[in-house]
Amino acid sequence: MITVDKLVFEYPGLRALDNVSFHIPAGSITALVGPNGAGKTTLLRCLAALDQPISGSISIDGVDVLHHPRASHRLIGYLSDFFGLYQRLSVRQCLHYVARAQGIQQNACAAAISEVSRHLNITDRLEMRPGELSRGLRQRVAIAQAIIHQPRVVLLDEPASGLDPEARHDLETLFVTLQAQGMTLLVSSHILAELDAYCTDMLVLRNGRIVEQVNVRTQHNQQQTYKLVLAWPVADLATVLLAIPDIGILKIEDNQQALLQIPINPKLQHAVLKTLLALDLPICEFAPPAGNLQDAYLQTIKPKP
Amino acid sequence: MNLNPEFQRQLYLEYSEARLIGVPLVLWVVFSIGYFIDDHQLSDATARIALITYLLITLLWGARQTMDSILDEYREHTWDTQRMSALHPWELVWGKLFGSTAMVWYAGSICLLVYSLADEQAVTQPMLLIYCIAIALLAQSTSLLLALIMAQRNQYKSSSILMLALIGYLFAYKFTDISLFSTGRPIHLPNYTNQNWYGLSINAESFQQLSLVFTLFWSYVGNYRLMAQALGIRTRPWVWLVFLIFLIVYFGGLAPASSYYVALAGYAVCGVLTYIGLLAEPADVLRLKHLLDALQQKNWPRLAEETPIWVLSFLSAIPFALHLELSNHPIADLISLFHFFPVAILLLLLRDCALYLFFSFGGNPQRALTLTLLSAGLLYGIIPGILSFTGLAWLSALVFPLWADSADAAIICALLQTSFVLMLLYQRWRKKI
Numbered sequence: 051m052i053t054v055d056k057l058v059f060e061y062p063g064l065r066a067l068d069n070v071s072f073h074i075p076a077g078s079i080t081a082l083v084g085p086n087g088a089g090k091t092t093l094l095r096c097l098a099a100l101d102q103p104i105s106g107s108i109s110i111d112g113v114d115v116l117h118h119p120r121a122s123h124r125l126i127g128y129l130s131d132f133f134g135l136y137q138r139l140s141v142r143q144c145l146h147y148v149a150r151a152q153g154i155q156q157n158a159c160a161a162a163i164s165e166v167s168r169h170l171n172i173t174d175r176l177e178m179r180p181g182e183l184s185r186g187l188r189q190r191v192a193i194a195q196a197i198i199h200q201p202r203v204v205l206l207d208e209p210a211s212g213l214d215p216e217a218r219h220d221l222e223t224l225f226v227t228l229q230a231q232g233m234t235l236l237v238s239s240h241i242l243a244e245l246d247a248y249c250t251d252m253l254v255l256r257n258g259r260i261v262e263q264v265n266v267r268t269q270h271n272q273q274q275t276y277k278l279v280l281a282w283p284v285a286d287l288a289t290v291l292l293a294i295p296d297i298g299i300l301k302i303e304d305n306q307q308a309l310l311q312i313p314i315n316p317k318l319q320h321a322v323l324k325t326l327l328a329l330d331l332p333i334c335e336f337a338p339p340a341g342n343l344q345d346a347y348l349q350t351i352k353p354k355p
Numbered sequence: 356m357n358l359n360p361e362f363q364r365q366l367y368l369e370y371s372e373a374r375l376i377g378v379p380l381v382l383w384v385v386f387s388i389g390y391f392i393d394d395h396q397l398s399d400a401t402a403r404i405a406l407i408t409y410l411l412i413t414l415l416w417g418a419r420q421t422m423d424s425i426l427d428e429y430r431e432h433t434w435d436t437q438r439m440s441a442l443h444p445w446e447l448v449w450g451k452l453f454g455s456t457a458m459v460w461y462a463g464s465i466c467l468l469v470y471s472l473a474d475e476q477a478v479t480q481p482m483l484l485i486y487c488i489a490i491a492l493l494a495q496s497t498s499l500l501l502a503l504i505m506a507q508r509n510q511y512k513s514s515s516i517l518m519l520a521l522i523g524y525l526f527a528y529k530f531t532d533i534s535l536f537s538t539g540r541p542i543h544l545p546n547y548t549n550q551n552w553y554g555l556s557i558n559a560e561s562f563q564q565l566s567l568v569f570t571l572f573w574s575y576v577g578n579y580r581l582m583a584q585a586l587g588i589r590t591r592p593w594v595w596l597v598f599l600i601f602l603i604v605y606f607g608g609l610a611p612a613s614s615y616y617v618a619l620a621g622y623a624v625c626g627v628l629t630y631i632g633l634l635a636e637p638a639d640v641l642r643l644k645h646l647l648d649a650l651q652q653k654n655w656p657r658l659a660e661e662t663p664i665w666v667l668s669f670l671s672a673i674p675f676a677l678h679l680e681l682s683n684h685p686i687a688d689l690i691s692l693f694h695f696f697p698v699a700i701l702l703l704l705l706r707d708c709a710l711y712l713f714f715s716f717g718g719n720p721q722r723a724l725t726l727t728l729l730s731a732g733l734l735y736g737i738i739p740g741i742l743s744f745t746g747l748a749w750l751s752a753l754v755f756p757l758w759a760d761s762a763d764a765a766i767i768c769a770l771l772q773t774s775f776v777l778m779l780l781y782q783r784w785r786k787k788i
Contacts (some may be wrong), residue, residue, distance in 0.1 A: 151360045
């Protein structure tokens with residue numbers, strides 16, 4: 051659905067995006083993660099054709115975004131980190147304006163507003179002005195504006211910032227609903243725990259480069275992550291573990307805990323466990339961890355032993 | 356009915372029942388003053404008050420409205436919503452231009468109606484009304500143009516409105532002879548003689564009307580182009596070149612019929628447009644890099660997109676400068692002290708542009724224009740004046756080359772200055788990228 055190839059974007063004295071290439075499949079919810087200043091917002095703005103990169107190409111649903119920005123806008127819904135709403139219009143008028151500006155015919159606007167406000171639970175706020183709404187409700191109105199034209203791709207920059215836990219939960223439900231409707235979502239956020247609930251893929255950006263793109267639902271392809279916990283620390287645990295065939299080490303903590311990667315093959319898994327026991331390691335836990343995006347993210351950004 | 360969404364949004368903002376009733380009431384109070392001055396009838400004083408109120412409303416309020424229709428989007432962070440829409444640049448331009456001024460025109464048309472009833476000169480009235488409407492449209496369109504340029508430069512204050520209104524009023528005065536202060540003099544159109552254009556004798560009034568129409572047309576074209584750029588549509592500078600040619604042809608016809616004066620018109624137009632082009636586009640430190648990259652990759656379409664319009668204007672001025680340099684100068688001495696050295700002036704033009712970019716690439720780009728104007732004041736007036744006053748006239752030519760005795764000396768002095776500023780600019784640019 052989204053294909054980016056060798057994208058380069060520069061600010062004076064800084065290369066914000068450096069040869070960024072990736073592909074996002076249709077119908078996925080991809081978490082765009084990375085530290086502050088990694089280039090997440092710049093990447094989203096380039097995808098939304100709001101900023102022009104120096105070189106590279108972006109294709110969304112077959113449309114060349116850089117050469118046909120206006121055509122691509124019909125396919126894209128974008129929620130900016132610093133979104134604004136028309137303070138002097140009612141919520142209904144805001145939605146009506148965006149609907150019309152996105153090419154929805156006048157006679158279809160009422161239905162579009164009704165549907166999107168129902169999705170976002172703002173039906174009872176349509177006659178209010180944005181200034182009278184809470185932060186969470188304004189966020190919902192902004193999202194409603196971004197998706198009112200049923201875009202194929204929705205780009206969301208920090209959509210949950212400033213929201214309370216209940217509003218975040220509602221947002222998760224909404225994203226899953228949008229995905230079920232066939233939309234492809236790219237969500238940038240710092241709060242990995244919240245992304246964990248609904249993301250299918252993760253794109254890690256660091257210093258303007260894609261560090262890794264993983265499918266968090268079946269991550270690392272044919273590998274499965276296991277958590278090994280020892281009763282007490284074992285000296286030079288990394289060397290001990292590296293000596294075992296078919297094993298990959300993702301992380302070791304205090305020579306007492308380790309995250310291992312083992313091929314998804316019962317016979318091999320049995321062999322690894324047997325070897326670990328044979329080494330007389332004080333094992334008190336050996337099981338797949340409660341997988342979350344935070345782990346996956348940390349795995350990708352930490353240097354491997 | 357599928358109204359232009361931007362126009363409709365502006366109507367949502369502008370129209371309210373209170374305003375629809377309040378505006379005529381306020382105007383009624385204003386016109387009552389004229390009615391009493393005219394001895395309880397609608398006559399000259401009422402007509403004058405109506406027309407001046409009209410100008411105040413359409414120039415001040417109207418220009419403010421159109422400017423805010425852009426700047427408010429930036430202030431309220433809603434510009435991205437508009438940029439993400441599927442609206443055509445022209446839809447946005449006319450939606451903002453006429454939507455944001457809907458109430459202004461409501462009030463303005465009441466003023467014009469009262470003027471029509473009070474004015475006793477039925478013959479000149481329709482033309483005067485047309486002029487008034489055209490001037491207001493021009494002021495509002497220029498205001499939108501200015502707002503788009505200011506927004507590119509991250510300047511969101513509407514303070515330039517007063518300047519625009521004043522220019523609009525001067526235009527109105529030129530075309531209609533409406534004075535704020537004179538009394539007892541009937542409002543009338545100036546007496547026109549014939550205008551000579553490329554040897555053709557054209558009725559001056561028709562010429563003026565056509566000029567006004569063309570000015571309005573180009574201001575709309577400018578708005579369209581700037582809006583297209585703001586929406587991220589890649590544009591090549593063909594329109595700017597056509598505008599440049601149009602102005603050369605237009606002004607060339609006003610000068611005496613000779614190739615020298617046509618070249619002079621071309622030279623002057625390109626020079627002025629170089630300055631305007633420089634100020635109209637944001638001074639982006641990366642743009643030169645993109646330009647050089649495109650040149651290196653022989654990516655001609657990208658090269659055309661990245662070429663600043665001031666560069667095009669400057670390059671266009673070169674052949675005119677050479678033609679003038681090689682011609683016998685009917686205006687060789689501008690005044691007793693200065694000489695007309697076209698190539699040297701062109702180099703000074705380049706120096707000024709380089710100076711502006713040098714300040715723009717510095718720590719405080721917001722002050723680039725002020726610093727450039729200050730430097731220009733020093734270089735063109737104060738320093739050469741002091742040097743000349745102290746008897747160092749030969750040194751003043753080094754600072755202001757038009758004081759040199761020969762074209763060669765002037766070119767060398769101008770070249771030295773330009774090279775020095777370009778070197779400074781290059782060093783700063785290298786540091787920035």
